[in-house]
Amino acid sequence: MEAASTPANHPLLQGPPNLKRRRRVNRALEVVAWVSAVVAVAALFIVVASVFVKGVGALNLDFLTQGQVAFGPGGGIGNALVGTGIIVLLAAAMAIPIGVLVALYTSEFAKSRSASAIRYVLDILNGVPTIITGLFVVVLIVKPQGHQSGFAGAVGLAIVMLPLVARSTQEVLALVPSSVKEAGLALGVSRWRTIVSVIVPTAFGGILTASLVAVARAAGETAPLLLACSIFPTTTVTDPSQAMANIPIVIFQYSESPDPSKHTQAWAAALILILFVLLLSSIARVFSARVKKRLEGTR
């Protein structure tokens, strides 16, 4: 009965006078947002697909195990895989413990003022261009030593990793419920025992995640290595006091080579690197979601 008496030009049916235009603007924004997201995701797929298509053909066991050949086709990147493994492991061995200690200092010991100062230092350090880190390593290690080395490269990567590990560990430690900490302290357990046997184990998953992310970043980091460890033999070197081949620099040098067969090898090396980095990042991402959920659940 009400419907019958309702005029068709009722404001509810018509809406404000400019509603059509507003709906069009809204629609346009939605389209722009969709397109932007698609563009970003497409960029990821295009790059990954290019690397895959152009690199997968050159991948075989020989390529992974043999050393480089200076000119022309043939040879592999075995020496660079070994070198990158050693350099990244060395860097992780330096950066992860120190990063965790820094995080422990800011979240467990420091007063809020100095904690915030250290966080600020870490943020700035994280923003230092990695090529500048390379210059620092040149002065610090390469020049005194007289030549480039895997160790110098590892120090450069460690400086890149340090703020990453420290900052994400801080975030995880902040999630450790204070009830857990207080439970330890209330029982008369000393601070260091609480930290070593309660806080660190509780946050262990998060620390591991932070380390994975940092390793993934270091594995592909090129700029410090360019200055610290880029003039190396084509053979496998296992002594970090000597310059050793590594994947990022091989890709960099091959990409600038005029020789198309080197381009193919660069794609193949890039494929290995990208698979490793994306795999590690994905694991870290899944893992970190789980860790956060669990820690927030215990709150």
Next chain:
Amino acid sequence: MNPKTDELDVTIDPENAERGGTSPPDARGFRPPAATAAPASTPGPAGNEVGRVELKDLSAFYGSNHAVRGIDVTFEPNRVTAIIGPSGCGKSTMVRCVNRMHEEIPGARSEGQILLDGIDLKGPRVDVVAVRRAVGMVFQKPNPFPTMSVYDNVAAGLKLTGAPRKTIEAKVEDALKGAGLWDEVSDRLDSPGMGLSGGQQQRLCIARALAVDPEVLLMDEPCSSLDPIATLRIEELISQLKERVTIAIVTHNMQQAARVADTTAFMLNGDLVEVASTDKIFTNPDDERTEQYVSGKFG
């Protein structure tokens, strides 16, 4: 000036009620104050009846949770309808269905009909923007736009519809007067809305809703975050505003319902237990559960 004393001033000023009463009646629905005492169930004369809300077999869900279970209720024009009930009974959900804010929550949906002046607000020909234009809402916590001045807050809805500046200026003043805030803020229209006291902020939000000339005003526990004096001020305002708009107010405070409402609806576990004139609900309810609730036996 201390906003607290300011409010106090206005509240206990005996002339205040008169001042409110002398504000120009709204062209659409002004009724003589005596008529408001008439029982809610008696509809007024047809013709100037704008703003009647009828809920027909309304159900609301959050995912699989059936929060409102098939209720029928009418909000009469120029009346204040209070919805009371223990927390979690679905009273907020019910009013949020009326301006379709319920559907903004992920996984939430509603069934049944909501008619405003006989038009189904969920019908295919009705734009949600038009619905919210006709059905204003005031929230639990005062939510003035944090980046906007007092003036811009009230003008926000009008600017969306592209109203000319002169109209906006007039409507802002009218809305601020309607919300009983004009005398307090007319000299600082350009200062941030967030700078007002809590009670003033809530009246600013009422003015913001009034500025677009809604037919219905939904108030979701509008006083729950306010002190008693600011609460009293809002309650007085509600009694004045019902001459302008249909008001539905959700409250957990039974005294408040008794003070402001012509009609009161009692909800329990998603069901509408009883709806009747406020007098009846508080003195002689039909349902035993209503009796128990209003006498403070539970909730």
Next chain:
Amino acid sequence: MEGTAASVGMTGVAPPGSGALGRRQRGRLDRIGDRSLYVITLAAALLSAVVLGGIGYEVVHGASASISHFGLGFITTNNWDPVPPHEVYGAASFIYGTAVSSFGALLIATPLSIAIALFLTELAPRRARTPIGTLVELLAAIPSVVLGLWGILVLGPFLRDHVEPGLHSVLGWIPLFGGDQSPVGLLPAMLILTIMTVPIVSSLTREIFLTVPKESKEGALALGATRWEMIKTTVLPYSRPGIVAAVILGLGRAIGEAIAVTQVIGGALGIHANLFVPADTLASRIASNATGAPTALNLASVFYLGVILLALSVIFNAVARLIIRRMTLKGS
């Protein structure tokens, strides 16, 4: 993770080594333990400050010969001539290249990132948000050397053959889109830097959007705003300082990128309006010139470029972090 829970429980029951040692002895041990862990963590924290300070000191120190030789005129000198005896070095050309490539990149990346962040927080279907957000962030995980490889072998030739002629024929009257076309140059550098900064800026912007109070957004919607109007009246004004910070951080990232830019920019001197011809940036000149610098003054001048780059990055990061810090304080 069950192991972790168990170890928490265990500690609550019996602190390790409680039985064997006397109470007093344990007390002393604990004091020593507390003290030494404090000292160790403090040392680690100080080390990170020392590293930052050391980087600043060594880069300036390494540049001192060039600073005293060229002074501030270095910044405005458009030359890089390493041939003795009349060696002349100046940073103008690289500062120009850095500015054009990074500002250009952010000019594209900022609207794109804001749109992506809005998509991920307000507009996308809820189930699509996490996977798409993850994919956008994975873009940041691609090593820059791989992006550079793609840039020089795929993007550059594609731009030269299919994009630059078109841009030139339509917009050739603008000096930016001049006649010479090359697979390397400012345009590919700009695009590669865009790809690198979009994930950074969009994920920061997304986090800022998530801090916008729900009450504000509901207020706008309840007033009859469309979704875009809600964004315009509440989300964007509230987030403005954070967006500025995110863009500055993106800019800091863009000016510091050495490897990918070196691969695609062509490493040429000169200040040309044309985006299609080879150029060079501060970071990329450092990368290509630092090993095998022919003279001491050349090396010092490379470090001087480093001083300029470091100063810019530190300023950008410091400002952006301050803005973000102020915002999070306000939010809590």
